[in-house]
Amino acid sequence: MKTNNVCAIIDDELQEPGLKALTARRPKSTLYFDCKYRIIDFALSSISRANVHDVFTICDEKKSRSMMDHIAGGRQWGLDSIGNYQYIDFFQDAIRQKKDGSLHYFDKLINFLQRSFEPYTVFFGNTVIANIDLKELVRIHQRQNANVTAIFKQMPANQITDDNKILSVSDKGLITSVHSLSDQPLPNHDGSYNLALNIYIANTDWLINELKKAQRKSQTASLQQFFFDKLSGGEVRSFEYAGYVCNVYDVKSYFDANMGMLDYNNMNELLYSTQRVISNVRNDVATYYSPESDAADVHIATGCRIYGSVKHSLLSRRTVVGKKAHVENSIIMVDGIIKKNAVIKNAILDKRVQVDAGVKIIGDPDNPLVIPKGMHVTKDIVEEESKSEDLVRSR
Secondary structure (H helix, E strand, O other), X not given: OOOOOXXXXXXXXXXXXXXXXXXXXXXXXXXXXXXXXXXXXXXXXXXXXXXXXEEEEEEOHHHHHHHHHXXXXXXXXXXXXXXXXXXXXXXXXXXXXXXXXXXXXXXXHHHHHXXXXXXXXXXXXXXXXXXXOHHHHHHHHHHHOOOEEEEEEEEOHXXXXXXXXXXEEOOOOEEEEEEOHHHOOOOOOOOOEEEEEEEEEEEHHXXXXXXXXXXXXXXXXXXXXXXXXXXXXXXXXXXXXXXXXXXOOOHHHHHHHHHHHHOXXXXXXXXOOOOOOOOOOOOOOOOEEOOOOEEEEEEEOXXXXXXXXXXXXXXXXXXXXXXXXXXXXXXXXXXXXXXOOOEEEOEEEOOOOEEOOOOEEEOEOOEOEEEOOXXXXXXXXXXXXXXXXXXXXXX
16 A cells, blocks of 8 residues: 555666776675675665555666566565556666757656656665665655755765765755865864765656756756756755665775674664565575584674684675684675685675685775685785786686
């Protein structure tokens, strides 16, 4: 049953260069988070909890398989029921149409909005990880009597990149200007900045009219840029989000966001509040810990086998840690194999990485090593030596 009269747009268009080591073959939205989730699960869960039935997803045509595999029919989020409408589009299509001189590059999105017959539209970019209460967001937007409301969060400068948008907000909640850190905007009294979360709630009629206007003027074909441009127009209302937020823009921020879940308070606030985060269900067997294993301060998903030592780390499904192997301050994604006596420290091992017996992978805590998907590591990789191509070979 629809309760909030909302349709949704999920946009995975923004791809930060600092994440390229992890997103070369997958979109940012399908990166693993805390062993069993994906970044897109947070937007999908907000939509599901608000009983939103109409969803328009924008992704990269070159990396769409990962998105399709994860969302599939949308059953986990209740999007496969009768009366639901899902549409997946590629942001490159709009860019190509605009380049060819078309003034109809937003037509598919406009048609989606029109046929949804919903008075409000929520837009989720892929800038941050946040567990948004969409029902409350709609109520706030209605009270503000605004055409569009932008969500922001006060964040310290060391958790913001220069590509992020920083907002100046009036006492009445109007956004008065937009900056980047390099513009040296004044911080808040506590030294924090108003980070735009790239999440908006808009009146659908207003959004349709503004998209049509953008087409007539041959303005940006990027939907994320479209909303960014609206921020500085002096007509956008704001809402300060008080919940837990992870700003993910490079490998280190992704690493820190995951490691932050080892803090009990952070984990509970983001993942285990009254707002459940939903992901695809995998019915693996329980993880096996051998009598000689040693695991402390860890999150370990189902289907793993632990024979060695795991400290302050996150292991995704079906990871194997061999006898006398040691994993510390690291993230191991699905189907990792760490053989006997291997040592992994300060590293991110992508899916299906195999590490031979006795091999050491040791990175800098401030610059974790990334071992690409499907690699078979046969020799030691230590800090700056990590880029030597002869240290790994394809499986």
